[in-house]
Amino acid sequence: MSPNQRKEDDSGGGPPAPERLPNHVAVIMDGNGRWAKRRGLPRHAGHRAGVDSVRSIVEQCAKYRIPFLTVFAFSSENWQRPQQEVSLLMDLFMSALKREAKRLCRNNVRLRVIGDLTAFSDKLCSSIREAEQTTAESTGLLLQVAANYGGRWDITQAARSLARQAVQGDIDPDAITDETLSAALAFSQVPDPDLFIRTGGEQRLSNFLLWQAAYSELYFTDTLWPDFDAAAFAAALAAFAKRQRRFGRTGDQVIDASPDRVV
Numbered sequence: 001m002s003p004n005q006r007k008e009d010d011s012g013g014g015p016p017a018p019e020r021l022p023n024h025v026a027v028i029m030d031g032n033g034r035w036a037k038r039r040g041l042p043r044h045a046g047h048r049a050g051v052d053s054v055r056s057i058v059e060q061c062a063k064y065r066i067p068f069l070t071v072f073a074f075s076s077e078n079w080q081r082p083q084q085e086v087s088l089l090m091d092l093f094m095s096a097l098k099r100e101a102k103r104l105c106r107n108n109v110r111l112r113v114i115g116d117l118t119a120f121s122d123k124l125c126s127s128i129r130e131a132e133q134t135t136a137e138s139t140g141l142l143l144q145v146a147a148n149y150g151g152r153w154d155i156t157q158a159a160r161s162l163a164r165q166a167v168q169g170d171i172d173p174d175a176i177t178d179e180t181l182s183a184a185l186a187f188s189q190v191p192d193p194d195l196f197i198r199t200g201g202e203q204r205l206s207n208f209l210l211w212q213a214a215y216s217e218l219y220f221t222d223t224l225w226p227d228f229d230a231a232a233f234a235a236a237l238a239a240f241a242k243r244q245r246r247f248g249r250t251g252d253q254v255i256d257a258s259p260d261r262v263v
């Protein structure tokens, strides 16, 4: 753990005030393989343990009333892993969808899977649709699972869709703005992530939400994903609560505009 992280993680007790909590949390759930290796277990044991951590962070988000959670489950580059690991991840994804959908529904969580689903088997696609339908009426947390997702894929598919509309004469290319492109991305109705967590020690984006993370607060932790528990999440929230988000303005401007400023 870096000295910087230790300072950030020192929450000083108690959860942050609701207005200091993120509205949308995105997570690169990394470190399952190393977690298993350290225990002399096969990599798939780490992936299985990782599913338990997803269940736990979903509960935590609901507890803090955070409305949006997006987790990176399988990247467009993860197909390059050994065939056996890829099929195991697909099987695990399918069984988790079947097993967890009812629980999510009971907890008022809505599930949405984002990514290029055309690469998945028909069986997996119908399990995804079924799980989404089971939870469609939930009004609490929106859980987005990014599967066969890549930030570059997302921007490319948005560009393709806008180009198609331009060729058909439905939009004027000169009228394409930041907002038009955002609206064509895979999860357009959801605000950009405020807090972007990566577990497992690496400090990179690995082609996750490239466009949407433009102003996300990045939080890197050495904790491996299967060990990422309620306390680890509370530490990330405490670190986020201390950040000053300036969006290009000066620090003084942000303090002046703050609703809790004492005059």
Ligand code: IPE
Pocket (backbone or CB within 6 Å): 029, 030, 031, 032, 033, 034, 035, 073, 074, 075, 078, 089, 200
């Ligand atoms: C993340 O854990 C899960 C997926 C990418 C599917 P890893 O499997 O990448 O774990 P490490 O990085 O090898 O420890």
Ligand code: IPE
Pocket (backbone or CB within 6 Å): 028, 029, 030, 031, 072, 073, 074, 075, 078, 202, 204, 206
């Ligand atoms: C990122 O982790 C993808 C997911 C967590 C699903 P990776 O383990 O695939 O990332 P790299 O290869 O180390 O950048």
Ligand code: MG
Pocket (backbone or CB within 6 Å): 030, 031, 032, 200
């Ligand atoms: Mg990894």
